Amino acid sequence: MTENTDVVVIGGGYAGVMAANRLTQRDDVTVTLVNPRRTFVERVRLHQLVGGSDDAVVDYREVLADGVRLVVDTVTRIDAAGRSVTLASGGTVGYDYLIYAVGSGSTDQRVPGVAEFAYPIATFEESERLRPVVAAASPGAAVTVVGAGPGGIETAAELAEAGRTVTLVCGGVLGPYLHPRGRRSVAKRLAELGVTVLEGPGTEVTAVTRDAVRLGDGRDLPSEVTVWTAGFGVPDLAARSGLSTDALGRLLTDETLTSVDDPRIVAAGDSAAPSDLPLRMSCQAAMPLGARAADTVLSRIAGERPSPLNQVFAGQCISLGRRAGIFQFAHRYDVALWFHIDGRPGARLKELVCRSIVKHLAGEARKPGSYRLHRVSGGAKRRQLLRARHETAPATAGRAA
Structure with a gap:
């Protein structure tokens, strides 16, 4: 009789859904996805939620495999020794393997007044809270992003x-x-829209008040609504659970995305720090990482050696309102090239990318194992960076000794 394997995935974003769907390739694997919301959030559309052009959510029935059990709750602690997670509702869920895909959020960077007077938009709840504030502001109200x-x-x-x-x-x-x-293309479009862009030395924000933003050069900008998109933070679940993290709280893993503390815990998405050399926060990285995390678990179940991370980037796409956008092409190792597509074609390409993300997830739900972008080579750059780190580490340690 085949033994069943229980896998718990924490987080129902791009990485978590991809991993959960992919795990259903095996009939002897039971997959439980724990997520605080009943709907899938399209983080790439949260700015549209704020502006009122999209609700930024998709029903999980469209992107989640039928074999995945969805538990709407929040994990408050991981008990690695006992192989279980504690839920905010008071229950626990046991696991044989755990995929840690809790995502990321904003941080106030300890700037005075941000927590009280600024509106972050890194999560659905934050964006939803800001939307009526913007709608209620007077037509000529000063909005600072x-x-x-x-x-x-x-x-x-x-x-x-x-x-x-x-x-x-x-x-x-x-x-x-x-x-x-x-950058010049983006600046031109923002100017056409009437956006005042303040960049360069002295434009860092040092304080936020109810009706103003103070800059490093001493200027006070009137601001009826202040939107905060600076900074990056991750939930502290791993640290609170006694697992090793990097300085920002991302779970430290090896190149197979396996926790350095426990071979039964695998990470994916923004909350993963493979080899303490994390990838750029993006759904472009999250979905391949989710697929790689699932493959690592499936390899271990099969008694095989997991394959290492092999990440490739195509660029970055940015919407500039509903009528313009830009797709910035890049080297496979995520450094921007001179070539880009902007204007209306850029907007159409950005919308195509947003729709294709949902299609990738839905496709993996219907046919687990069909997603293959995580197997496209990202080139030798990451291996070079890892080698350089390993070569300098002994020298540094020797000098310290």
Whole structure:
């Protein structure tokens, strides 16, 4: 008689859903997905939720395999020794293997006033809370968006296109990931929408009040609504459970995404730090990581050696309102190229990408094991970085001794 294997996946985002679906390849594997929400959140559309052009949710029946049991709850602790997780509702769920895919959120970076007066939008609940605030603001209200990564750019453009008076505070360079040509394209579109872009030295935010934002150069910007997209944080579940994490709280793993503390725990998505060399936060990384995490578990169940991480990037796509966007192409190792597609074609490409994400998840739900993008080679760059780290570590240790 074949022994059944219980796998618990914590987190129902891009990585968690991909992993859960893929695990259903085996009939002798029982998959439980624990997630605090009843619907799948399209994080790539949260700026649209804020602007009112999309609700940013999809029914789990569209993206989750029928064989996956969905538990709507929050995990408060992982008991690695006892192989179980404790739920906020008071119950526990046992496991043979655990996939840790809790995702990421925003951080206030300890800037005074952010927690009290700014509105983060890294999660569905945060974005949903901001939407009526924006809707209730007076037509000429000053809206300040802090942070010039994709989230900040997309939110600023979305609100400006809706007629809002928007200032985008970069705290440095506009779109740090972008190639200079792509950056100029984005800046041009933001100017067309009437967005005031503040970048360069002195534009870091040092404080937020009820009606203003203070910059490092001493300027106070009037702000009736302050949107916070700067910073990156992950839930502290791993650290609270006594598992090893990096400085930001991501679970430390090897290149097969296996926890350095426990071979029964595998990580995926934004909350994973493979070899303490984490990938850029994105669904472009999360779904392949989810597939790789599932493959690691399936390999262990089969008594096989798991394959290491092999990540490839294509670029970054950013919407600039509903009528324009940009797809910034990149090297496989995630460094931007000069080539990009912008304007209306860029908007269409961005929408195609957003829809294809859901299609990938739904496709894996219908035919587990069909997703293969995580097997496309990302090239030798990561291996070079890992070798360089290993070579310098002994030297550093010797000097310290």
